[in-house]
Amino acid sequence: MARKNRVGLQFSGFKELAEKLDGLQGDLKKTTEDALRGSKAIVSSGLKETAQKSNYPAHGKYSHGGTHESIDVSNDVEWEGTLGEIHVGFDFKKSGLKSIFLMYGTPRMKKVQEMYDAIYGDKTKSQIRKIQKETFQQAIKKKMEG
């Protein structure tokens, strides 16, 4: 899929919390990576729930498995300068084109909306913002409590 399924830090008030953590000599890089891994866990969990045959076209009649197993579970955070990102979604080397078919449908086959929403849906985005903010708040609290 050309659209890169990557998640970065995306909650409001990030700058203020990052500055506060930095001021307390907190580990900004580790906290960012923890927040991104927490975000990925939310997406992966949603995908695992939706990657069931009952959600597939024709209730999985034509499914040979593999999509569930192709959910990317690696925890590597990629850094480009000060910008950290983590890949979410499917490992296309394992799933091939199947996940694109399920995520976007075809002219003759409707998409699996639940699977799309597990990555791009508003509920997922909201959960990601929450876990990211909480990760930073907890890191600050830990530093302040010594």
Add this chain to the structure above:
Amino acid sequence: MEDLLIETLESFGFPVRLQGSLLPDEQYPDHFFTFWNNSSNGESYYDNDEVSTVYDYDVNFYSINPEWVYSKLREAAEALKKVGFIISGDGHSVLSDEPTHDGRGIHVQFLKQNQEE
């Protein structure tokens, strides 16, 4: 909102269909658009009323001309922008049921204000 989306895409002279709506034995047009409404969620509220709504769509273009899946889709993105849609990114590959056709899609949103200030 869907009317504006369809009307804008139809101005290119190609059929516009709902994704997944072609029948199994229905022949693909040579070039055509499909769309799908992912969501229409409330964006802001005031006094128990939804003040604005975000409509979220997939727009795809399928064609026997591989070059057109890029160029026509970009033209469509520009046309949609002009009538108020928000386009993010430069698109992604989508699958075709037919080996004769290639497909490409974009993610499109529209912020609709539901009431006057």
